Amino acid sequence: MQTYETERVRLRDWLKADLVPFAAMNADPEVTEFLPGPMTRAESDGFVDRIRTQFxxxxxxxxxxxxxxxxxxxxxxxxxxxxxxxxFTPCVEVGWRLARAHWGKGYATEAAREVLRIGFAIHGLSEIVSFTVPQNVRSQAVMQKLGMRHDPADDFEHPRLPKGHRLRSHVLYRMSNDGGAANA
Ligand SMILES: CC(C)(COP(=O)(O)OP(=O)(O)OC[C@H]1O[C@@H](n2cnc3c(N)ncnc32)[C@H](O)[C@@H]1OP(=O)(O)O)[C@@H](O)C(=O)NCCC(=O)NCCS
Structure with a gap:
């Protein structure tokens, strides 16, 4: 896998040394507030295995x-x-999750802007989406800063969650490969 760099962030392959800090962030209730819930060490390690398989x-x-x-x-x-x-599926989404100590510095937006560029320029994608629950204002702020567009008509109920679940409603943001906006 290729490594990419922005001014302050390196986007790279997963290392064995990442497993401990990754498990720590996945066990942090603040990080998982709008996700299905904190993960165990085994679940976090399994997540990395699935990421590797996807690559x-x-x-x-x-x-x-x-x-x-x-x-x-x-x-x-x-x-x-x-x-x-x-x-809106099948589709490709852009996503992010950072340890609490690294919030509030603009890293997620900086790195995601590079990921959008990679998706469009290197993988030839025509559209990239992102979604979250309406309560996740920080994540939506990243989507907005990236120049992704939200159409309320795209909002959806997550099919994997039962009716009435606090995380079932989702907002969808989109960006198409029409240049410009990814670098806004
Ligand atoms: C979603 C998440 C990645 C957003 O992180 P973030 O640090 O708020 O996002 P950004 O990288 O855009 O940083 C923006 C913040 O950095 C500040 N900042 C500081 N220096 C900056 C700089 N040089 N450039 C840009 N922003 C900067 C901004 O003012 C802003 O702070 P504010 O929110 O207090 O106004 C993070 O909250 C997270 O990991 N959450 C848990 C997991 C999650 O919910 N993931 C998404 C699931 S859909």
Whole structure:
């Protein structure tokens, strides 16, 4: 897998040394507030295995994100293919998850902007989406800063969650490969 660099972030292959800090962030209730819930060490390690398989099968996936200055593992930013069915699938999504210590610095947006560029320019994607729950304002702020567009007509109920679940309603943001917006 190729490594990519932005001004402050390195997007790279997963290392064995990432497993401990990744499990720590996946066990942090603040990080998983809008996700199905904190993960165990085994679940977190299994997630990395699936990420590796995705890279092998599709040629893209979610990168390990490292702070260039310190060399510290921060979390992930990258591309994924949702496995559930909805009106907008099949599709490719851009996603991010950083350890709490690395929030509030603009790293997610900086890295995701590079991931959009990679998706469009290198993988030839025509559209990249992103979705989250309406309560996840921070994640939506990243989508907006990237120049992704939200059409309320695309909002959906996550098919994997039962009716009435607090995380069932989702907002969908899209960006198409029409140039410009990814670098806005
Ligand atoms: C979603 C998530 C990645 C957003 O992280 P973030 O740090 O808020 O996002 P950004 O990288 O865009 O950083 C923006 C913040 O950095 C600040 N910032 C500081 N220096 C900056 C710089 N040089 N450039 C840009 N922003 C900068 C901004 O002011 C902003 O802070 P604010 O939100 O307090 O106003 C993070 O909250 C997270 O990992 N959440 C848990 C997992 C999750 O929910 N993932 C998404 C599931 S859909």
């Amino acid at each position: 092998q099968e599709r040629g893209f996936g979610v990168f390990a994100a490292e702070e260039r200055e310190s060399g510290e593992f921060m979390g992930f930013v990258g591309l994924a293919v949702p496995s559930f069915e909805a009106s």
